[in-house]
Amino acid sequence: xxxxxxxxxxxxxxxxxxxxxxxxxxxxxxxxxxxxxxxxxxxxxxxxxxxxxxxxxxxxxxxxxxxxxxxxxxxxxxxxxxxxxxxxxxxxxxxxxxxxxxxxxxxxxxxxxxxx
Amino acid sequence: xxxxxxxxxxxxxxxxxxxxxxxxxxxxxxxxxxxxxxxxxxxxxxxxxxxxxxxxxxxxxxxxxxxxxxxxxxxxxxxxxxxxxxxxxxxxxxxxxxxxxxxxxxxxxxxxxxxxxxxxxxxxxxxxxxxxxxxxxxxxxxxxxxxxxxxxxxxxxxxxxxxxxxxxxxxxxxxxxxxxxxxxxxxxxxxxxxxxxxxxxxxxxxxxxxxxxxxxxxxxxxxxxxxxxxxxxxxxxxxxxxxxxxxxxxxxxxxxxxxxxxxxxxxxxxxxxxxxxxxxxxxxxxxxxxxxxxxxxxxxxxxxxxxxxxxxxxxxxxxxxxxxxxxxxxxxxxxxxxxxxxxxxxxxxxxxxxxxxxxxxxxxxxxxxxxxxxxxxxxxxxxxxxxxxxxxxxxxxxxxxxxxxxxxxxxxxxxxxxxxxxxxxxxx
Ligand SMILES: Cc1cc2nc3c(=O)[nH]c(=O)nc-3n(C[C@H](O)[C@H](O)[C@H](O)COP(=O)(O)OP(=O)(O)OC[C@H]3O[C@@H](n4cnc5c(N)ncnc54)[C@H](O)[C@@H]3O)c2cc1C
Ligand code: SF4
Numbered sequence: 057x058x059x060x061x062x063x064x065x066x067x068x069x070x071x072x073x074x075x076x077x078x079x080x081x082x083x084x085x086x087x088x089x090x091x092x093x094x095x096x097x098x099x100x101x102x103x104x105x106x107x108x109x110x111x112x113x114x115x116x117x118x119x120x121x122x123x124x125x126x127x128x129x130x131x132x133x134x135x136x137x138x139x140x141x142x143x144x145x146x147x148x149x150x151x152x153x154x155x156x157x158x159x160x161x162x163x164x165x166x167x168x169x170x171x172x
Numbered sequence: 173x174x175x176x177x178x179x180x181x182x183x184x185x186x187x188x189x190x191x192x193x194x195x196x197x198x199x200x201x202x203x204x205x206x207x208x209x210x211x212x213x214x215x216x217x218x219x220x221x222x223x224x225x226x227x228x229x230x231x232x233x234x235x236x237x238x239x240x241x242x243x244x245x246x247x248x249x250x251x252x253x254x255x256x257x258x259x260x261x262x263x264x265x266x267x268x269x270x271x272x273x274x275x276x277x278x279x280x281x282x283x284x285x286x287x288x289x290x291x292x293x294x295x296x297x298x299x300x301x302x303x304x305x306x307x308x309x310x311x312x313x314x315x316x317x318x319x320x321x322x323x324x325x326x327x328x329x330x331x332x333x334x335x336x337x338x339x340x341x342x343x344x345x346x347x348x349x350x351x352x353x354x355x356x357x358x359x360x361x362x363x364x365x366x367x368x369x370x371x372x373x374x375x376x377x378x379x380x381x382x383x384x385x386x387x388x389x390x391x392x393x394x395x396x397x398x399x400x401x402x403x404x405x406x407x408x409x410x411x412x413x414x415x416x417x418x419x420x421x422x423x424x425x426x427x428x429x430x431x432x433x434x435x436x437x438x439x440x441x442x443x444x445x446x447x448x449x450x451x452x453x454x455x456x457x458x459x460x461x462x463x464x465x466x467x468x469x470x471x472x473x474x475x476x477x478x479x480x481x482x483x484x485x486x487x488x489x490x491x492x493x494x495x496x497x498x499x500x501x502x503x504x505x506x507x508x509x510x511x512x513x514x515x516x517x518x519x520x521x522x523x524x525x526x527x528x529x530x531x532x533x534x535x536x537x538x539x540x541x542x543x544x545x546x547x548x549x550x551x552x553x554x555x556x557x558x559x560x561x562x563x564x565x566x567x568x569x570x571x572x573x574x575x576x577x578x579x580x581x582x583x584x585x586x587x588x589x590x591x592x593x594x595x596x597x598x599x600x
Contacts, residue, residue: 062372062375062376062380064372064373064376064377067371067372067373067570067572067574067575068372068548068569068570069372069373086569103377103381104224104234105353106222106223106224106236107222107353107354108222108324108325108328110328115212115213116213116326117327117328118325118326118327118328120222120236120238120325122222122224122236129381132353132381136353150238150239150242168222168236168238168239168242169219169238169239169242170242170245
C-alpha cells in the first residue's frame, strides 16, 4: 500500500508518496533529497530522543540529555523508560556519557549542559 | 547609592543574542563589557529548549538548545567580559554622551551603571490568554506553553494528565511531544488559522509521530471547570475566524496549553525613548541595528521574533560590531548620510532594518522580513525605488509566514536608488 510521508529535510515540506510494492519509489518530491528520506521513513524511521534526568545540582535538579544518534522510532518509549531510571551526581559536563549503547541501538545517552 | 561604575558597553539580557553581541564586541576591540542577566544562568530561553534543531546554519550540525548556548558561554571564559547574574535591569536612561542602566540584585542592591553604548537583548515573552480572550472559567490548569516548558524541563514538574494544545506554534508542538513522552495524554492540537503556525518538521516529529490530531481552522470556544479545568469545547471557524454553530465538540481535559505566540519585551526600550515599530513590537533600527537613540542597539527576539537561533546569533554579531565602532570612533556613521526608508508592500508584514543610511553600508546590507501568506510555488522578491525602478530581484522556491526570510542588497545596487525609499514585495 502506498503511503504519504511529509519530508522534513527542508521547510518546503513536500508531501511524498512512497510505494513499498514498487521498490519504495518516491513521488511528490521537489528535490532529490526527498527520495532517501521517504524510503527511510517507511523502512526504518529514526529520531533523536531528548529529555531530562534527575541530578543533585547546586542550582538545578534536572539535567538535559539526548541520544547522540538517531534511534529507531519504535524504541522511543523504551528509551524513555531507561531515561527515567537515571539519577546523576553533579558536576557533569556537556558530552558526558550517561548510558553507553542504550538498548543496543549504538547510540549513547549524553548530557547536553554543564551542571555544577 | 554606590558610585557610578563605567563600562564601554552594557548588554541587557544573556540569551543567545546577548552572548553573541558580547563576544563580537570583544573581538572588535572592546574590553569593558558587562552582560546583565536576571536569571541565575546565561543562555536565556535556550536553557529550557532541550530538544534538538539548533545550529544547523551556524555550526552546520544539529544541537539542543543548551548545547548551542554552552558553545558561546565557553568562549566567554577567555575574555574580559563581565557577567552579572540574578540581576535585573530596572531602567534605562539615555543622554547625549552616556547611557545609564539601573540594575538591582541581592548582593549589591540598587546601582546605576554608566555605559558608552548599550545593546538591548531582552528577548520575548509569551502572549497570554488575556490577549487572545477565550471565554470560560478562570480555573487552574490553563498554562502558557513556554511556562510549561520551564516547569517540565528545568524543574521536573508535570503540569497535567490530559492536555489540549491551543495554537500550533513551535513551542506548542514541541511541548505536545514532551508532555506525551513524560506520560501525559495530549488529545489534540487546535489552530484557528487554516495553516500550521510552526515548522513542518515539528508537526511531523511532535504530533504525527504520536498520533496527536491537528485541527486547523478550529478554536476553543469554552473552558469548563471550577477549581481545575475539567473540559473544553472546540469549534470549527469560518474564513473570518467566527465559530460555526453546530460544530461544537467537547473534550474532557485537565489542562489547556496555550501556544499563541511571543512578543518582544520592550518596556525598558520605551522608557529610554527608543522608538518602536508597531509591526514588529521591537525597536526601529538602522542597517547596523542602532535604534532611534544613538548608542543604543538591539538584536535577537527583542528586535523581532526569530524562529531560528542561528539568525539571532548573526544579528547579534552585527550589533556587537556596530556597538564597538560606536564606542571606538563615535560610530561608523557618516554625518548627514542619505537615509532610505524600507517599505514592506502589502504581502510582507515587516522589514528589519526599517531604514538604512546609504554611506554607512560597506559591502551590502541584510534585510530580514516575513511574508503574510503561504507561497508553495516559486516566487520573486522585488526591490523597487521611489521611481518604481527595479533595483534587485531574488528568487525563492517557496515562502511561508512562519519562516523569517532575508535578502542581501549590495551597496553597488543601492547607489542607483532614486529617491528616499525602497519598496519590497513578493510576486508569484
Ligand atoms: C520554546 C521555543 C522553542 C524554540 N525552538 C527553536 C528551535 O528548535 N530551533 C531554533 O533555531 N530556534 C528555536 N527557538 C528560537 C530561539 O531560541 C530564539 O529565537 C532565541 O533564543 C532568542 O534569543 P534572545 O537572546 O533574543 O532571547 P532569550 O533567549 O529570550 O534571552 C533574553 C534574556 O534576557 C533576559 N532579560 C530580559 N529582560 C531583562 C532585564 N530587564 N534585565 C536582565 N535580563 C533580562 C532574560 O532573562 C533572558 O535570559 C525557539 C524559541 C522558543 C521560545
Ligand atoms: S523533497 Fe526536497 S524540497 Fe521537498 S521538503 Fe524534502 S528536501 Fe525540501
